[in-house]
Amino acid sequence: MEWSEFAEEMARLARHLLEQESTQATLDEIAAAAVKLVGGCDAAGILALHKGRAVTLAACGDVVEKSDRLQGELCEGPCFDAASRAGGERLFRIADLNEPQPEWSRFAPAARDLGIGSMMGFLLYTRQEDFGALNLYSYRAGAFTAESETAGWLLASHAAVALASARTVDQLEHALETRHAIGEAMGILRERHGLSEEAAFDALRRISQHHNVKLRDVAHSVLAEELGGS
The missing domain is CATH 3.30.450.40 (GAF domain)
Structure with missing residues (x-):
């Protein structure tokens, strides 16, 4: 060539x-x-x-x-x-x-x-x-x-x-997906337990710290539980 x-x-x-x-x-x-x-x-x-x-x-x-x-x-x-x-x-x-x-x-x-x-x-x-x-x-x-x-x-x-x-593109897409999942999980907790936005986020964070699990994985667990119960 x-x-x-x-x-x-x-x-x-x-x-x-x-x-x-x-x-x-x-x-x-x-x-x-x-x-x-x-x-x-x-x-x-x-x-x-x-x-x-x-x-x-x-x-x-x-x-x-x-x-x-x-x-x-x-x-x-x-x-x-x-x-x-x-x-x-x-x-x-x-x-x-x-x-x-x-x-x-x-x-x-x-x-x-x-x-x-x-x-x-x-x-x-x-x-x-x-x-x-x-x-x-x-x-x-x-x-x-x-x-x-x-x-x-x-x-x-x-x-x-x-x-x-x-x-860089993959990292940005992953960050957006994570943020979206956390937002949806917070919405489920707010509706289910009558929590404020701040309290719902604190609940997710406490679970994450207590079980040494990433916050996005906690959020996905909440979403999976909601889908399984619906």
């Missing part, structure tokens, strides 16, 4: 990512775009670490989840390191997994058994936070070139911005 064509594809992708309706949809589109746009890429995925555990957030290709699972079990591997920022690196490229990989002596031979010939990975990050790592796989050794690395880096940069936007 010529660079002018790649630039046009990236511009279309940036708009397309911002049009997605959820963070998960954005993640899935990023993985699919990597396979489509980066030369030599046969499969792609996004890996994050949650409490030290490797989690596959998106996958395009069967080998992705197998590789992520393997790295999580071994606590070793380039994607695992990229997601955890081990050594401070923001990208990696393994040209040939048939060659010795001292850093990942257990992962490399197991990856070859999965049919992986070469790999690249890019940390997905903005100034505020990290999202994990975008990881690209090829079944051929030497598939990724310097141009592939540049293309992958540009894609990862676009993806991080789109993910930041998607998370």
Whole structure:
């Protein structure tokens, strides 16, 4: 793909990512775009670490989840390191997994058994936070070139911005849903027990504190009880 064509594809992708309706949809589109746009890429995925555990957030290709699972079990591997920022690196490229990989002596031979010939990975990050790592796989050794690395880096940069936007939208929607549920629960308590607005909110808060349950979960319980009794 010529660079002018790649630039046009990236511009279309940036708009397309911002049009997605959820963070998960954005993640899935990023993985699919990597396979489509980066030369030599046969499969792609996004890996994050949650409490030290490797989690596959998106996958395009069967080998992705197998590789992520393997790295999580071994606590070793380039994607695992990229997601955890081990050594401070923001990208990696393994040209040939048939060659010795001292850093990942257990992962490399197991990856070859999965049919992986070469790999690249890019940390997905903005100034505020990290999202994990975008990881690209090829079944051929030497598939990724310097141009592939540049293309992958540009894609990862676009993806991080789109993910930041998607998370913000998800957080706002979640906050609105929570506020709406609490308002409805307060209305039920006011009608049922003749409470003022302040007293109804205090009742929800006391239950939340006493049972160590989030306020939104208390509100949902009140709503579920009302629906069950109606």
